[in-house]
Amino acid sequence: MPIKEAVRPGGRSARVQEAVHQAVRELQAVKSRDELTVPQVAEHAGVTPSTIYRRWGNLAELVADVSVERMRPDDDPVDTGTLAGDLQAWGEQYLEEMTSVPGQRALNDVMASAENGRRERCCHYSESLMATLRERALSRGEAAVPSLDRLVDGVVAPMTYRLLYDRESATAANLRRWIARALAVEDVD
Amino acid sequence: MPIKEAVRPGGRSARVQEAVHQAVRELQAVKSRDELTVPQVAEHAGVTPSTIYRRWGNLAELVADVSVERMRPDDDPVDTGTLAGDLQAWGEQYLEEMTSVPGQRALNDVMASAENGRRERCCHYSESLMATLRERALSRGEAAVPSLDRLVDGVVAPMTYRLLYDRESATAANLRRWIARALAVEDVD
Known part of the structure; x- marks a missing residue:
């Protein structure tokens, strides 16, 4: 039963996802949930906030995505x-x-x-x-x-x-x- | 295994809860979720919005409370x-x-x-x-x-x-x- 992933491994999309996920994990290690913001995550990941909004909609969905992993x-x-x-x-x-x-x-x-x-x-x-x-x-x-x-x-x-x-x-x-x-x-x- | 309820039945607090729950149920029957607001529920229930915010915090928690029932x-x-x-x-x-x-x-x-x-x-x-x-x-x-x-x-x-x-x-x-x-x-x- 293979897990179907929306993101093609190795593509630009996958690299963005990995960078953003990584940024969330690193920030979560040093900040409480209430302190986390989309612009912060974006800066840490080296992407624009709109990249995050376009792909995940909001912080709650991004964080949920990281948690599923x-x-x-x-x-x-x-x-x-x-x-x-x-x-x-x-x-x-x-x-x-x-x-x-x-x-x-x-x-x-x-x-x-x-x-x-x-x-x-x-x-x-x-x-x-x-x-x-x-x-x-x-x-x-x-x-x-x-x-x-x-x-x-x-x-x-x-x-x-x-x-x-x-x-x-x-x-x-x-x-x-x-x-x-x-x-x-x-x-x- | 009795269910412990935070609200004493029959008291003012219980009556407010019942009126607010009833308002949510009635509004949910005629409106979609995205249209529902705290001021609307308050008006329908005959209480002030601040009563709702004080007791439930926000709309999501109020709606969850009604759903548990x-x-x-x-x-x-x-x-x-x-x-x-x-x-x-x-x-x-x-x-x-x-x-x-x-x-x-x-x-x-x-x-x-x-x-x-x-x-x-x-x-x-x-x-x-x-x-x-x-x-x-x-x-x-x-x-x-x-x-x-x-x-x-x-x-x-x-x-x-x-x-x-x-x-x-x-x-x-x-x-x-x-x-x-x-x-x-x-x-x-």
């Missing part, structure tokens, strides 16, 4: 030798990232974005990662590898739900339970 | 005679509401709210409903009633995840599958 998983997730282990290793890292202050801010930025497409990109990232781990399990010859839907509904959905609505229970112990259930259940379709 | 479930959900039936009846109604245009708008309003408390109220609504249905199943003497966490992770989480990120799969058929899985699984804790 933050959620892009590693191309090559840790191989622990079992699907359960791989899911746990990926999930613990993701929960740690997303319960951190910058992670929570990124999550809020994305949810506040008026563009559904951004939320959907996050969803595709997780699904694409589930697909990778699933393929790996199949090629190892593991028994009873759940369907992709089952992994999304059983592992990604409760992680996301708890991160959004009930952060206290977005824990490694609960993750272990979600994974065990997703792998244990007989499919009842 | 939209998600409050019925106090007395349909009794079909089984937990699976009750979950399906409630869930189908919820999915129908939340995939409608006003429902999607309400969901977006709530997600865009800067106040985590609003998102958490939605979460409490669903959890409180799960608790009600679960109690009912226990008092009927149904066998193998899952834990509250199991119902939230197994039914509410995938419903919410699909509604937010992948609306196409927020269907009654998938709901049936989530419920069957949540009721079938042996707890692996």
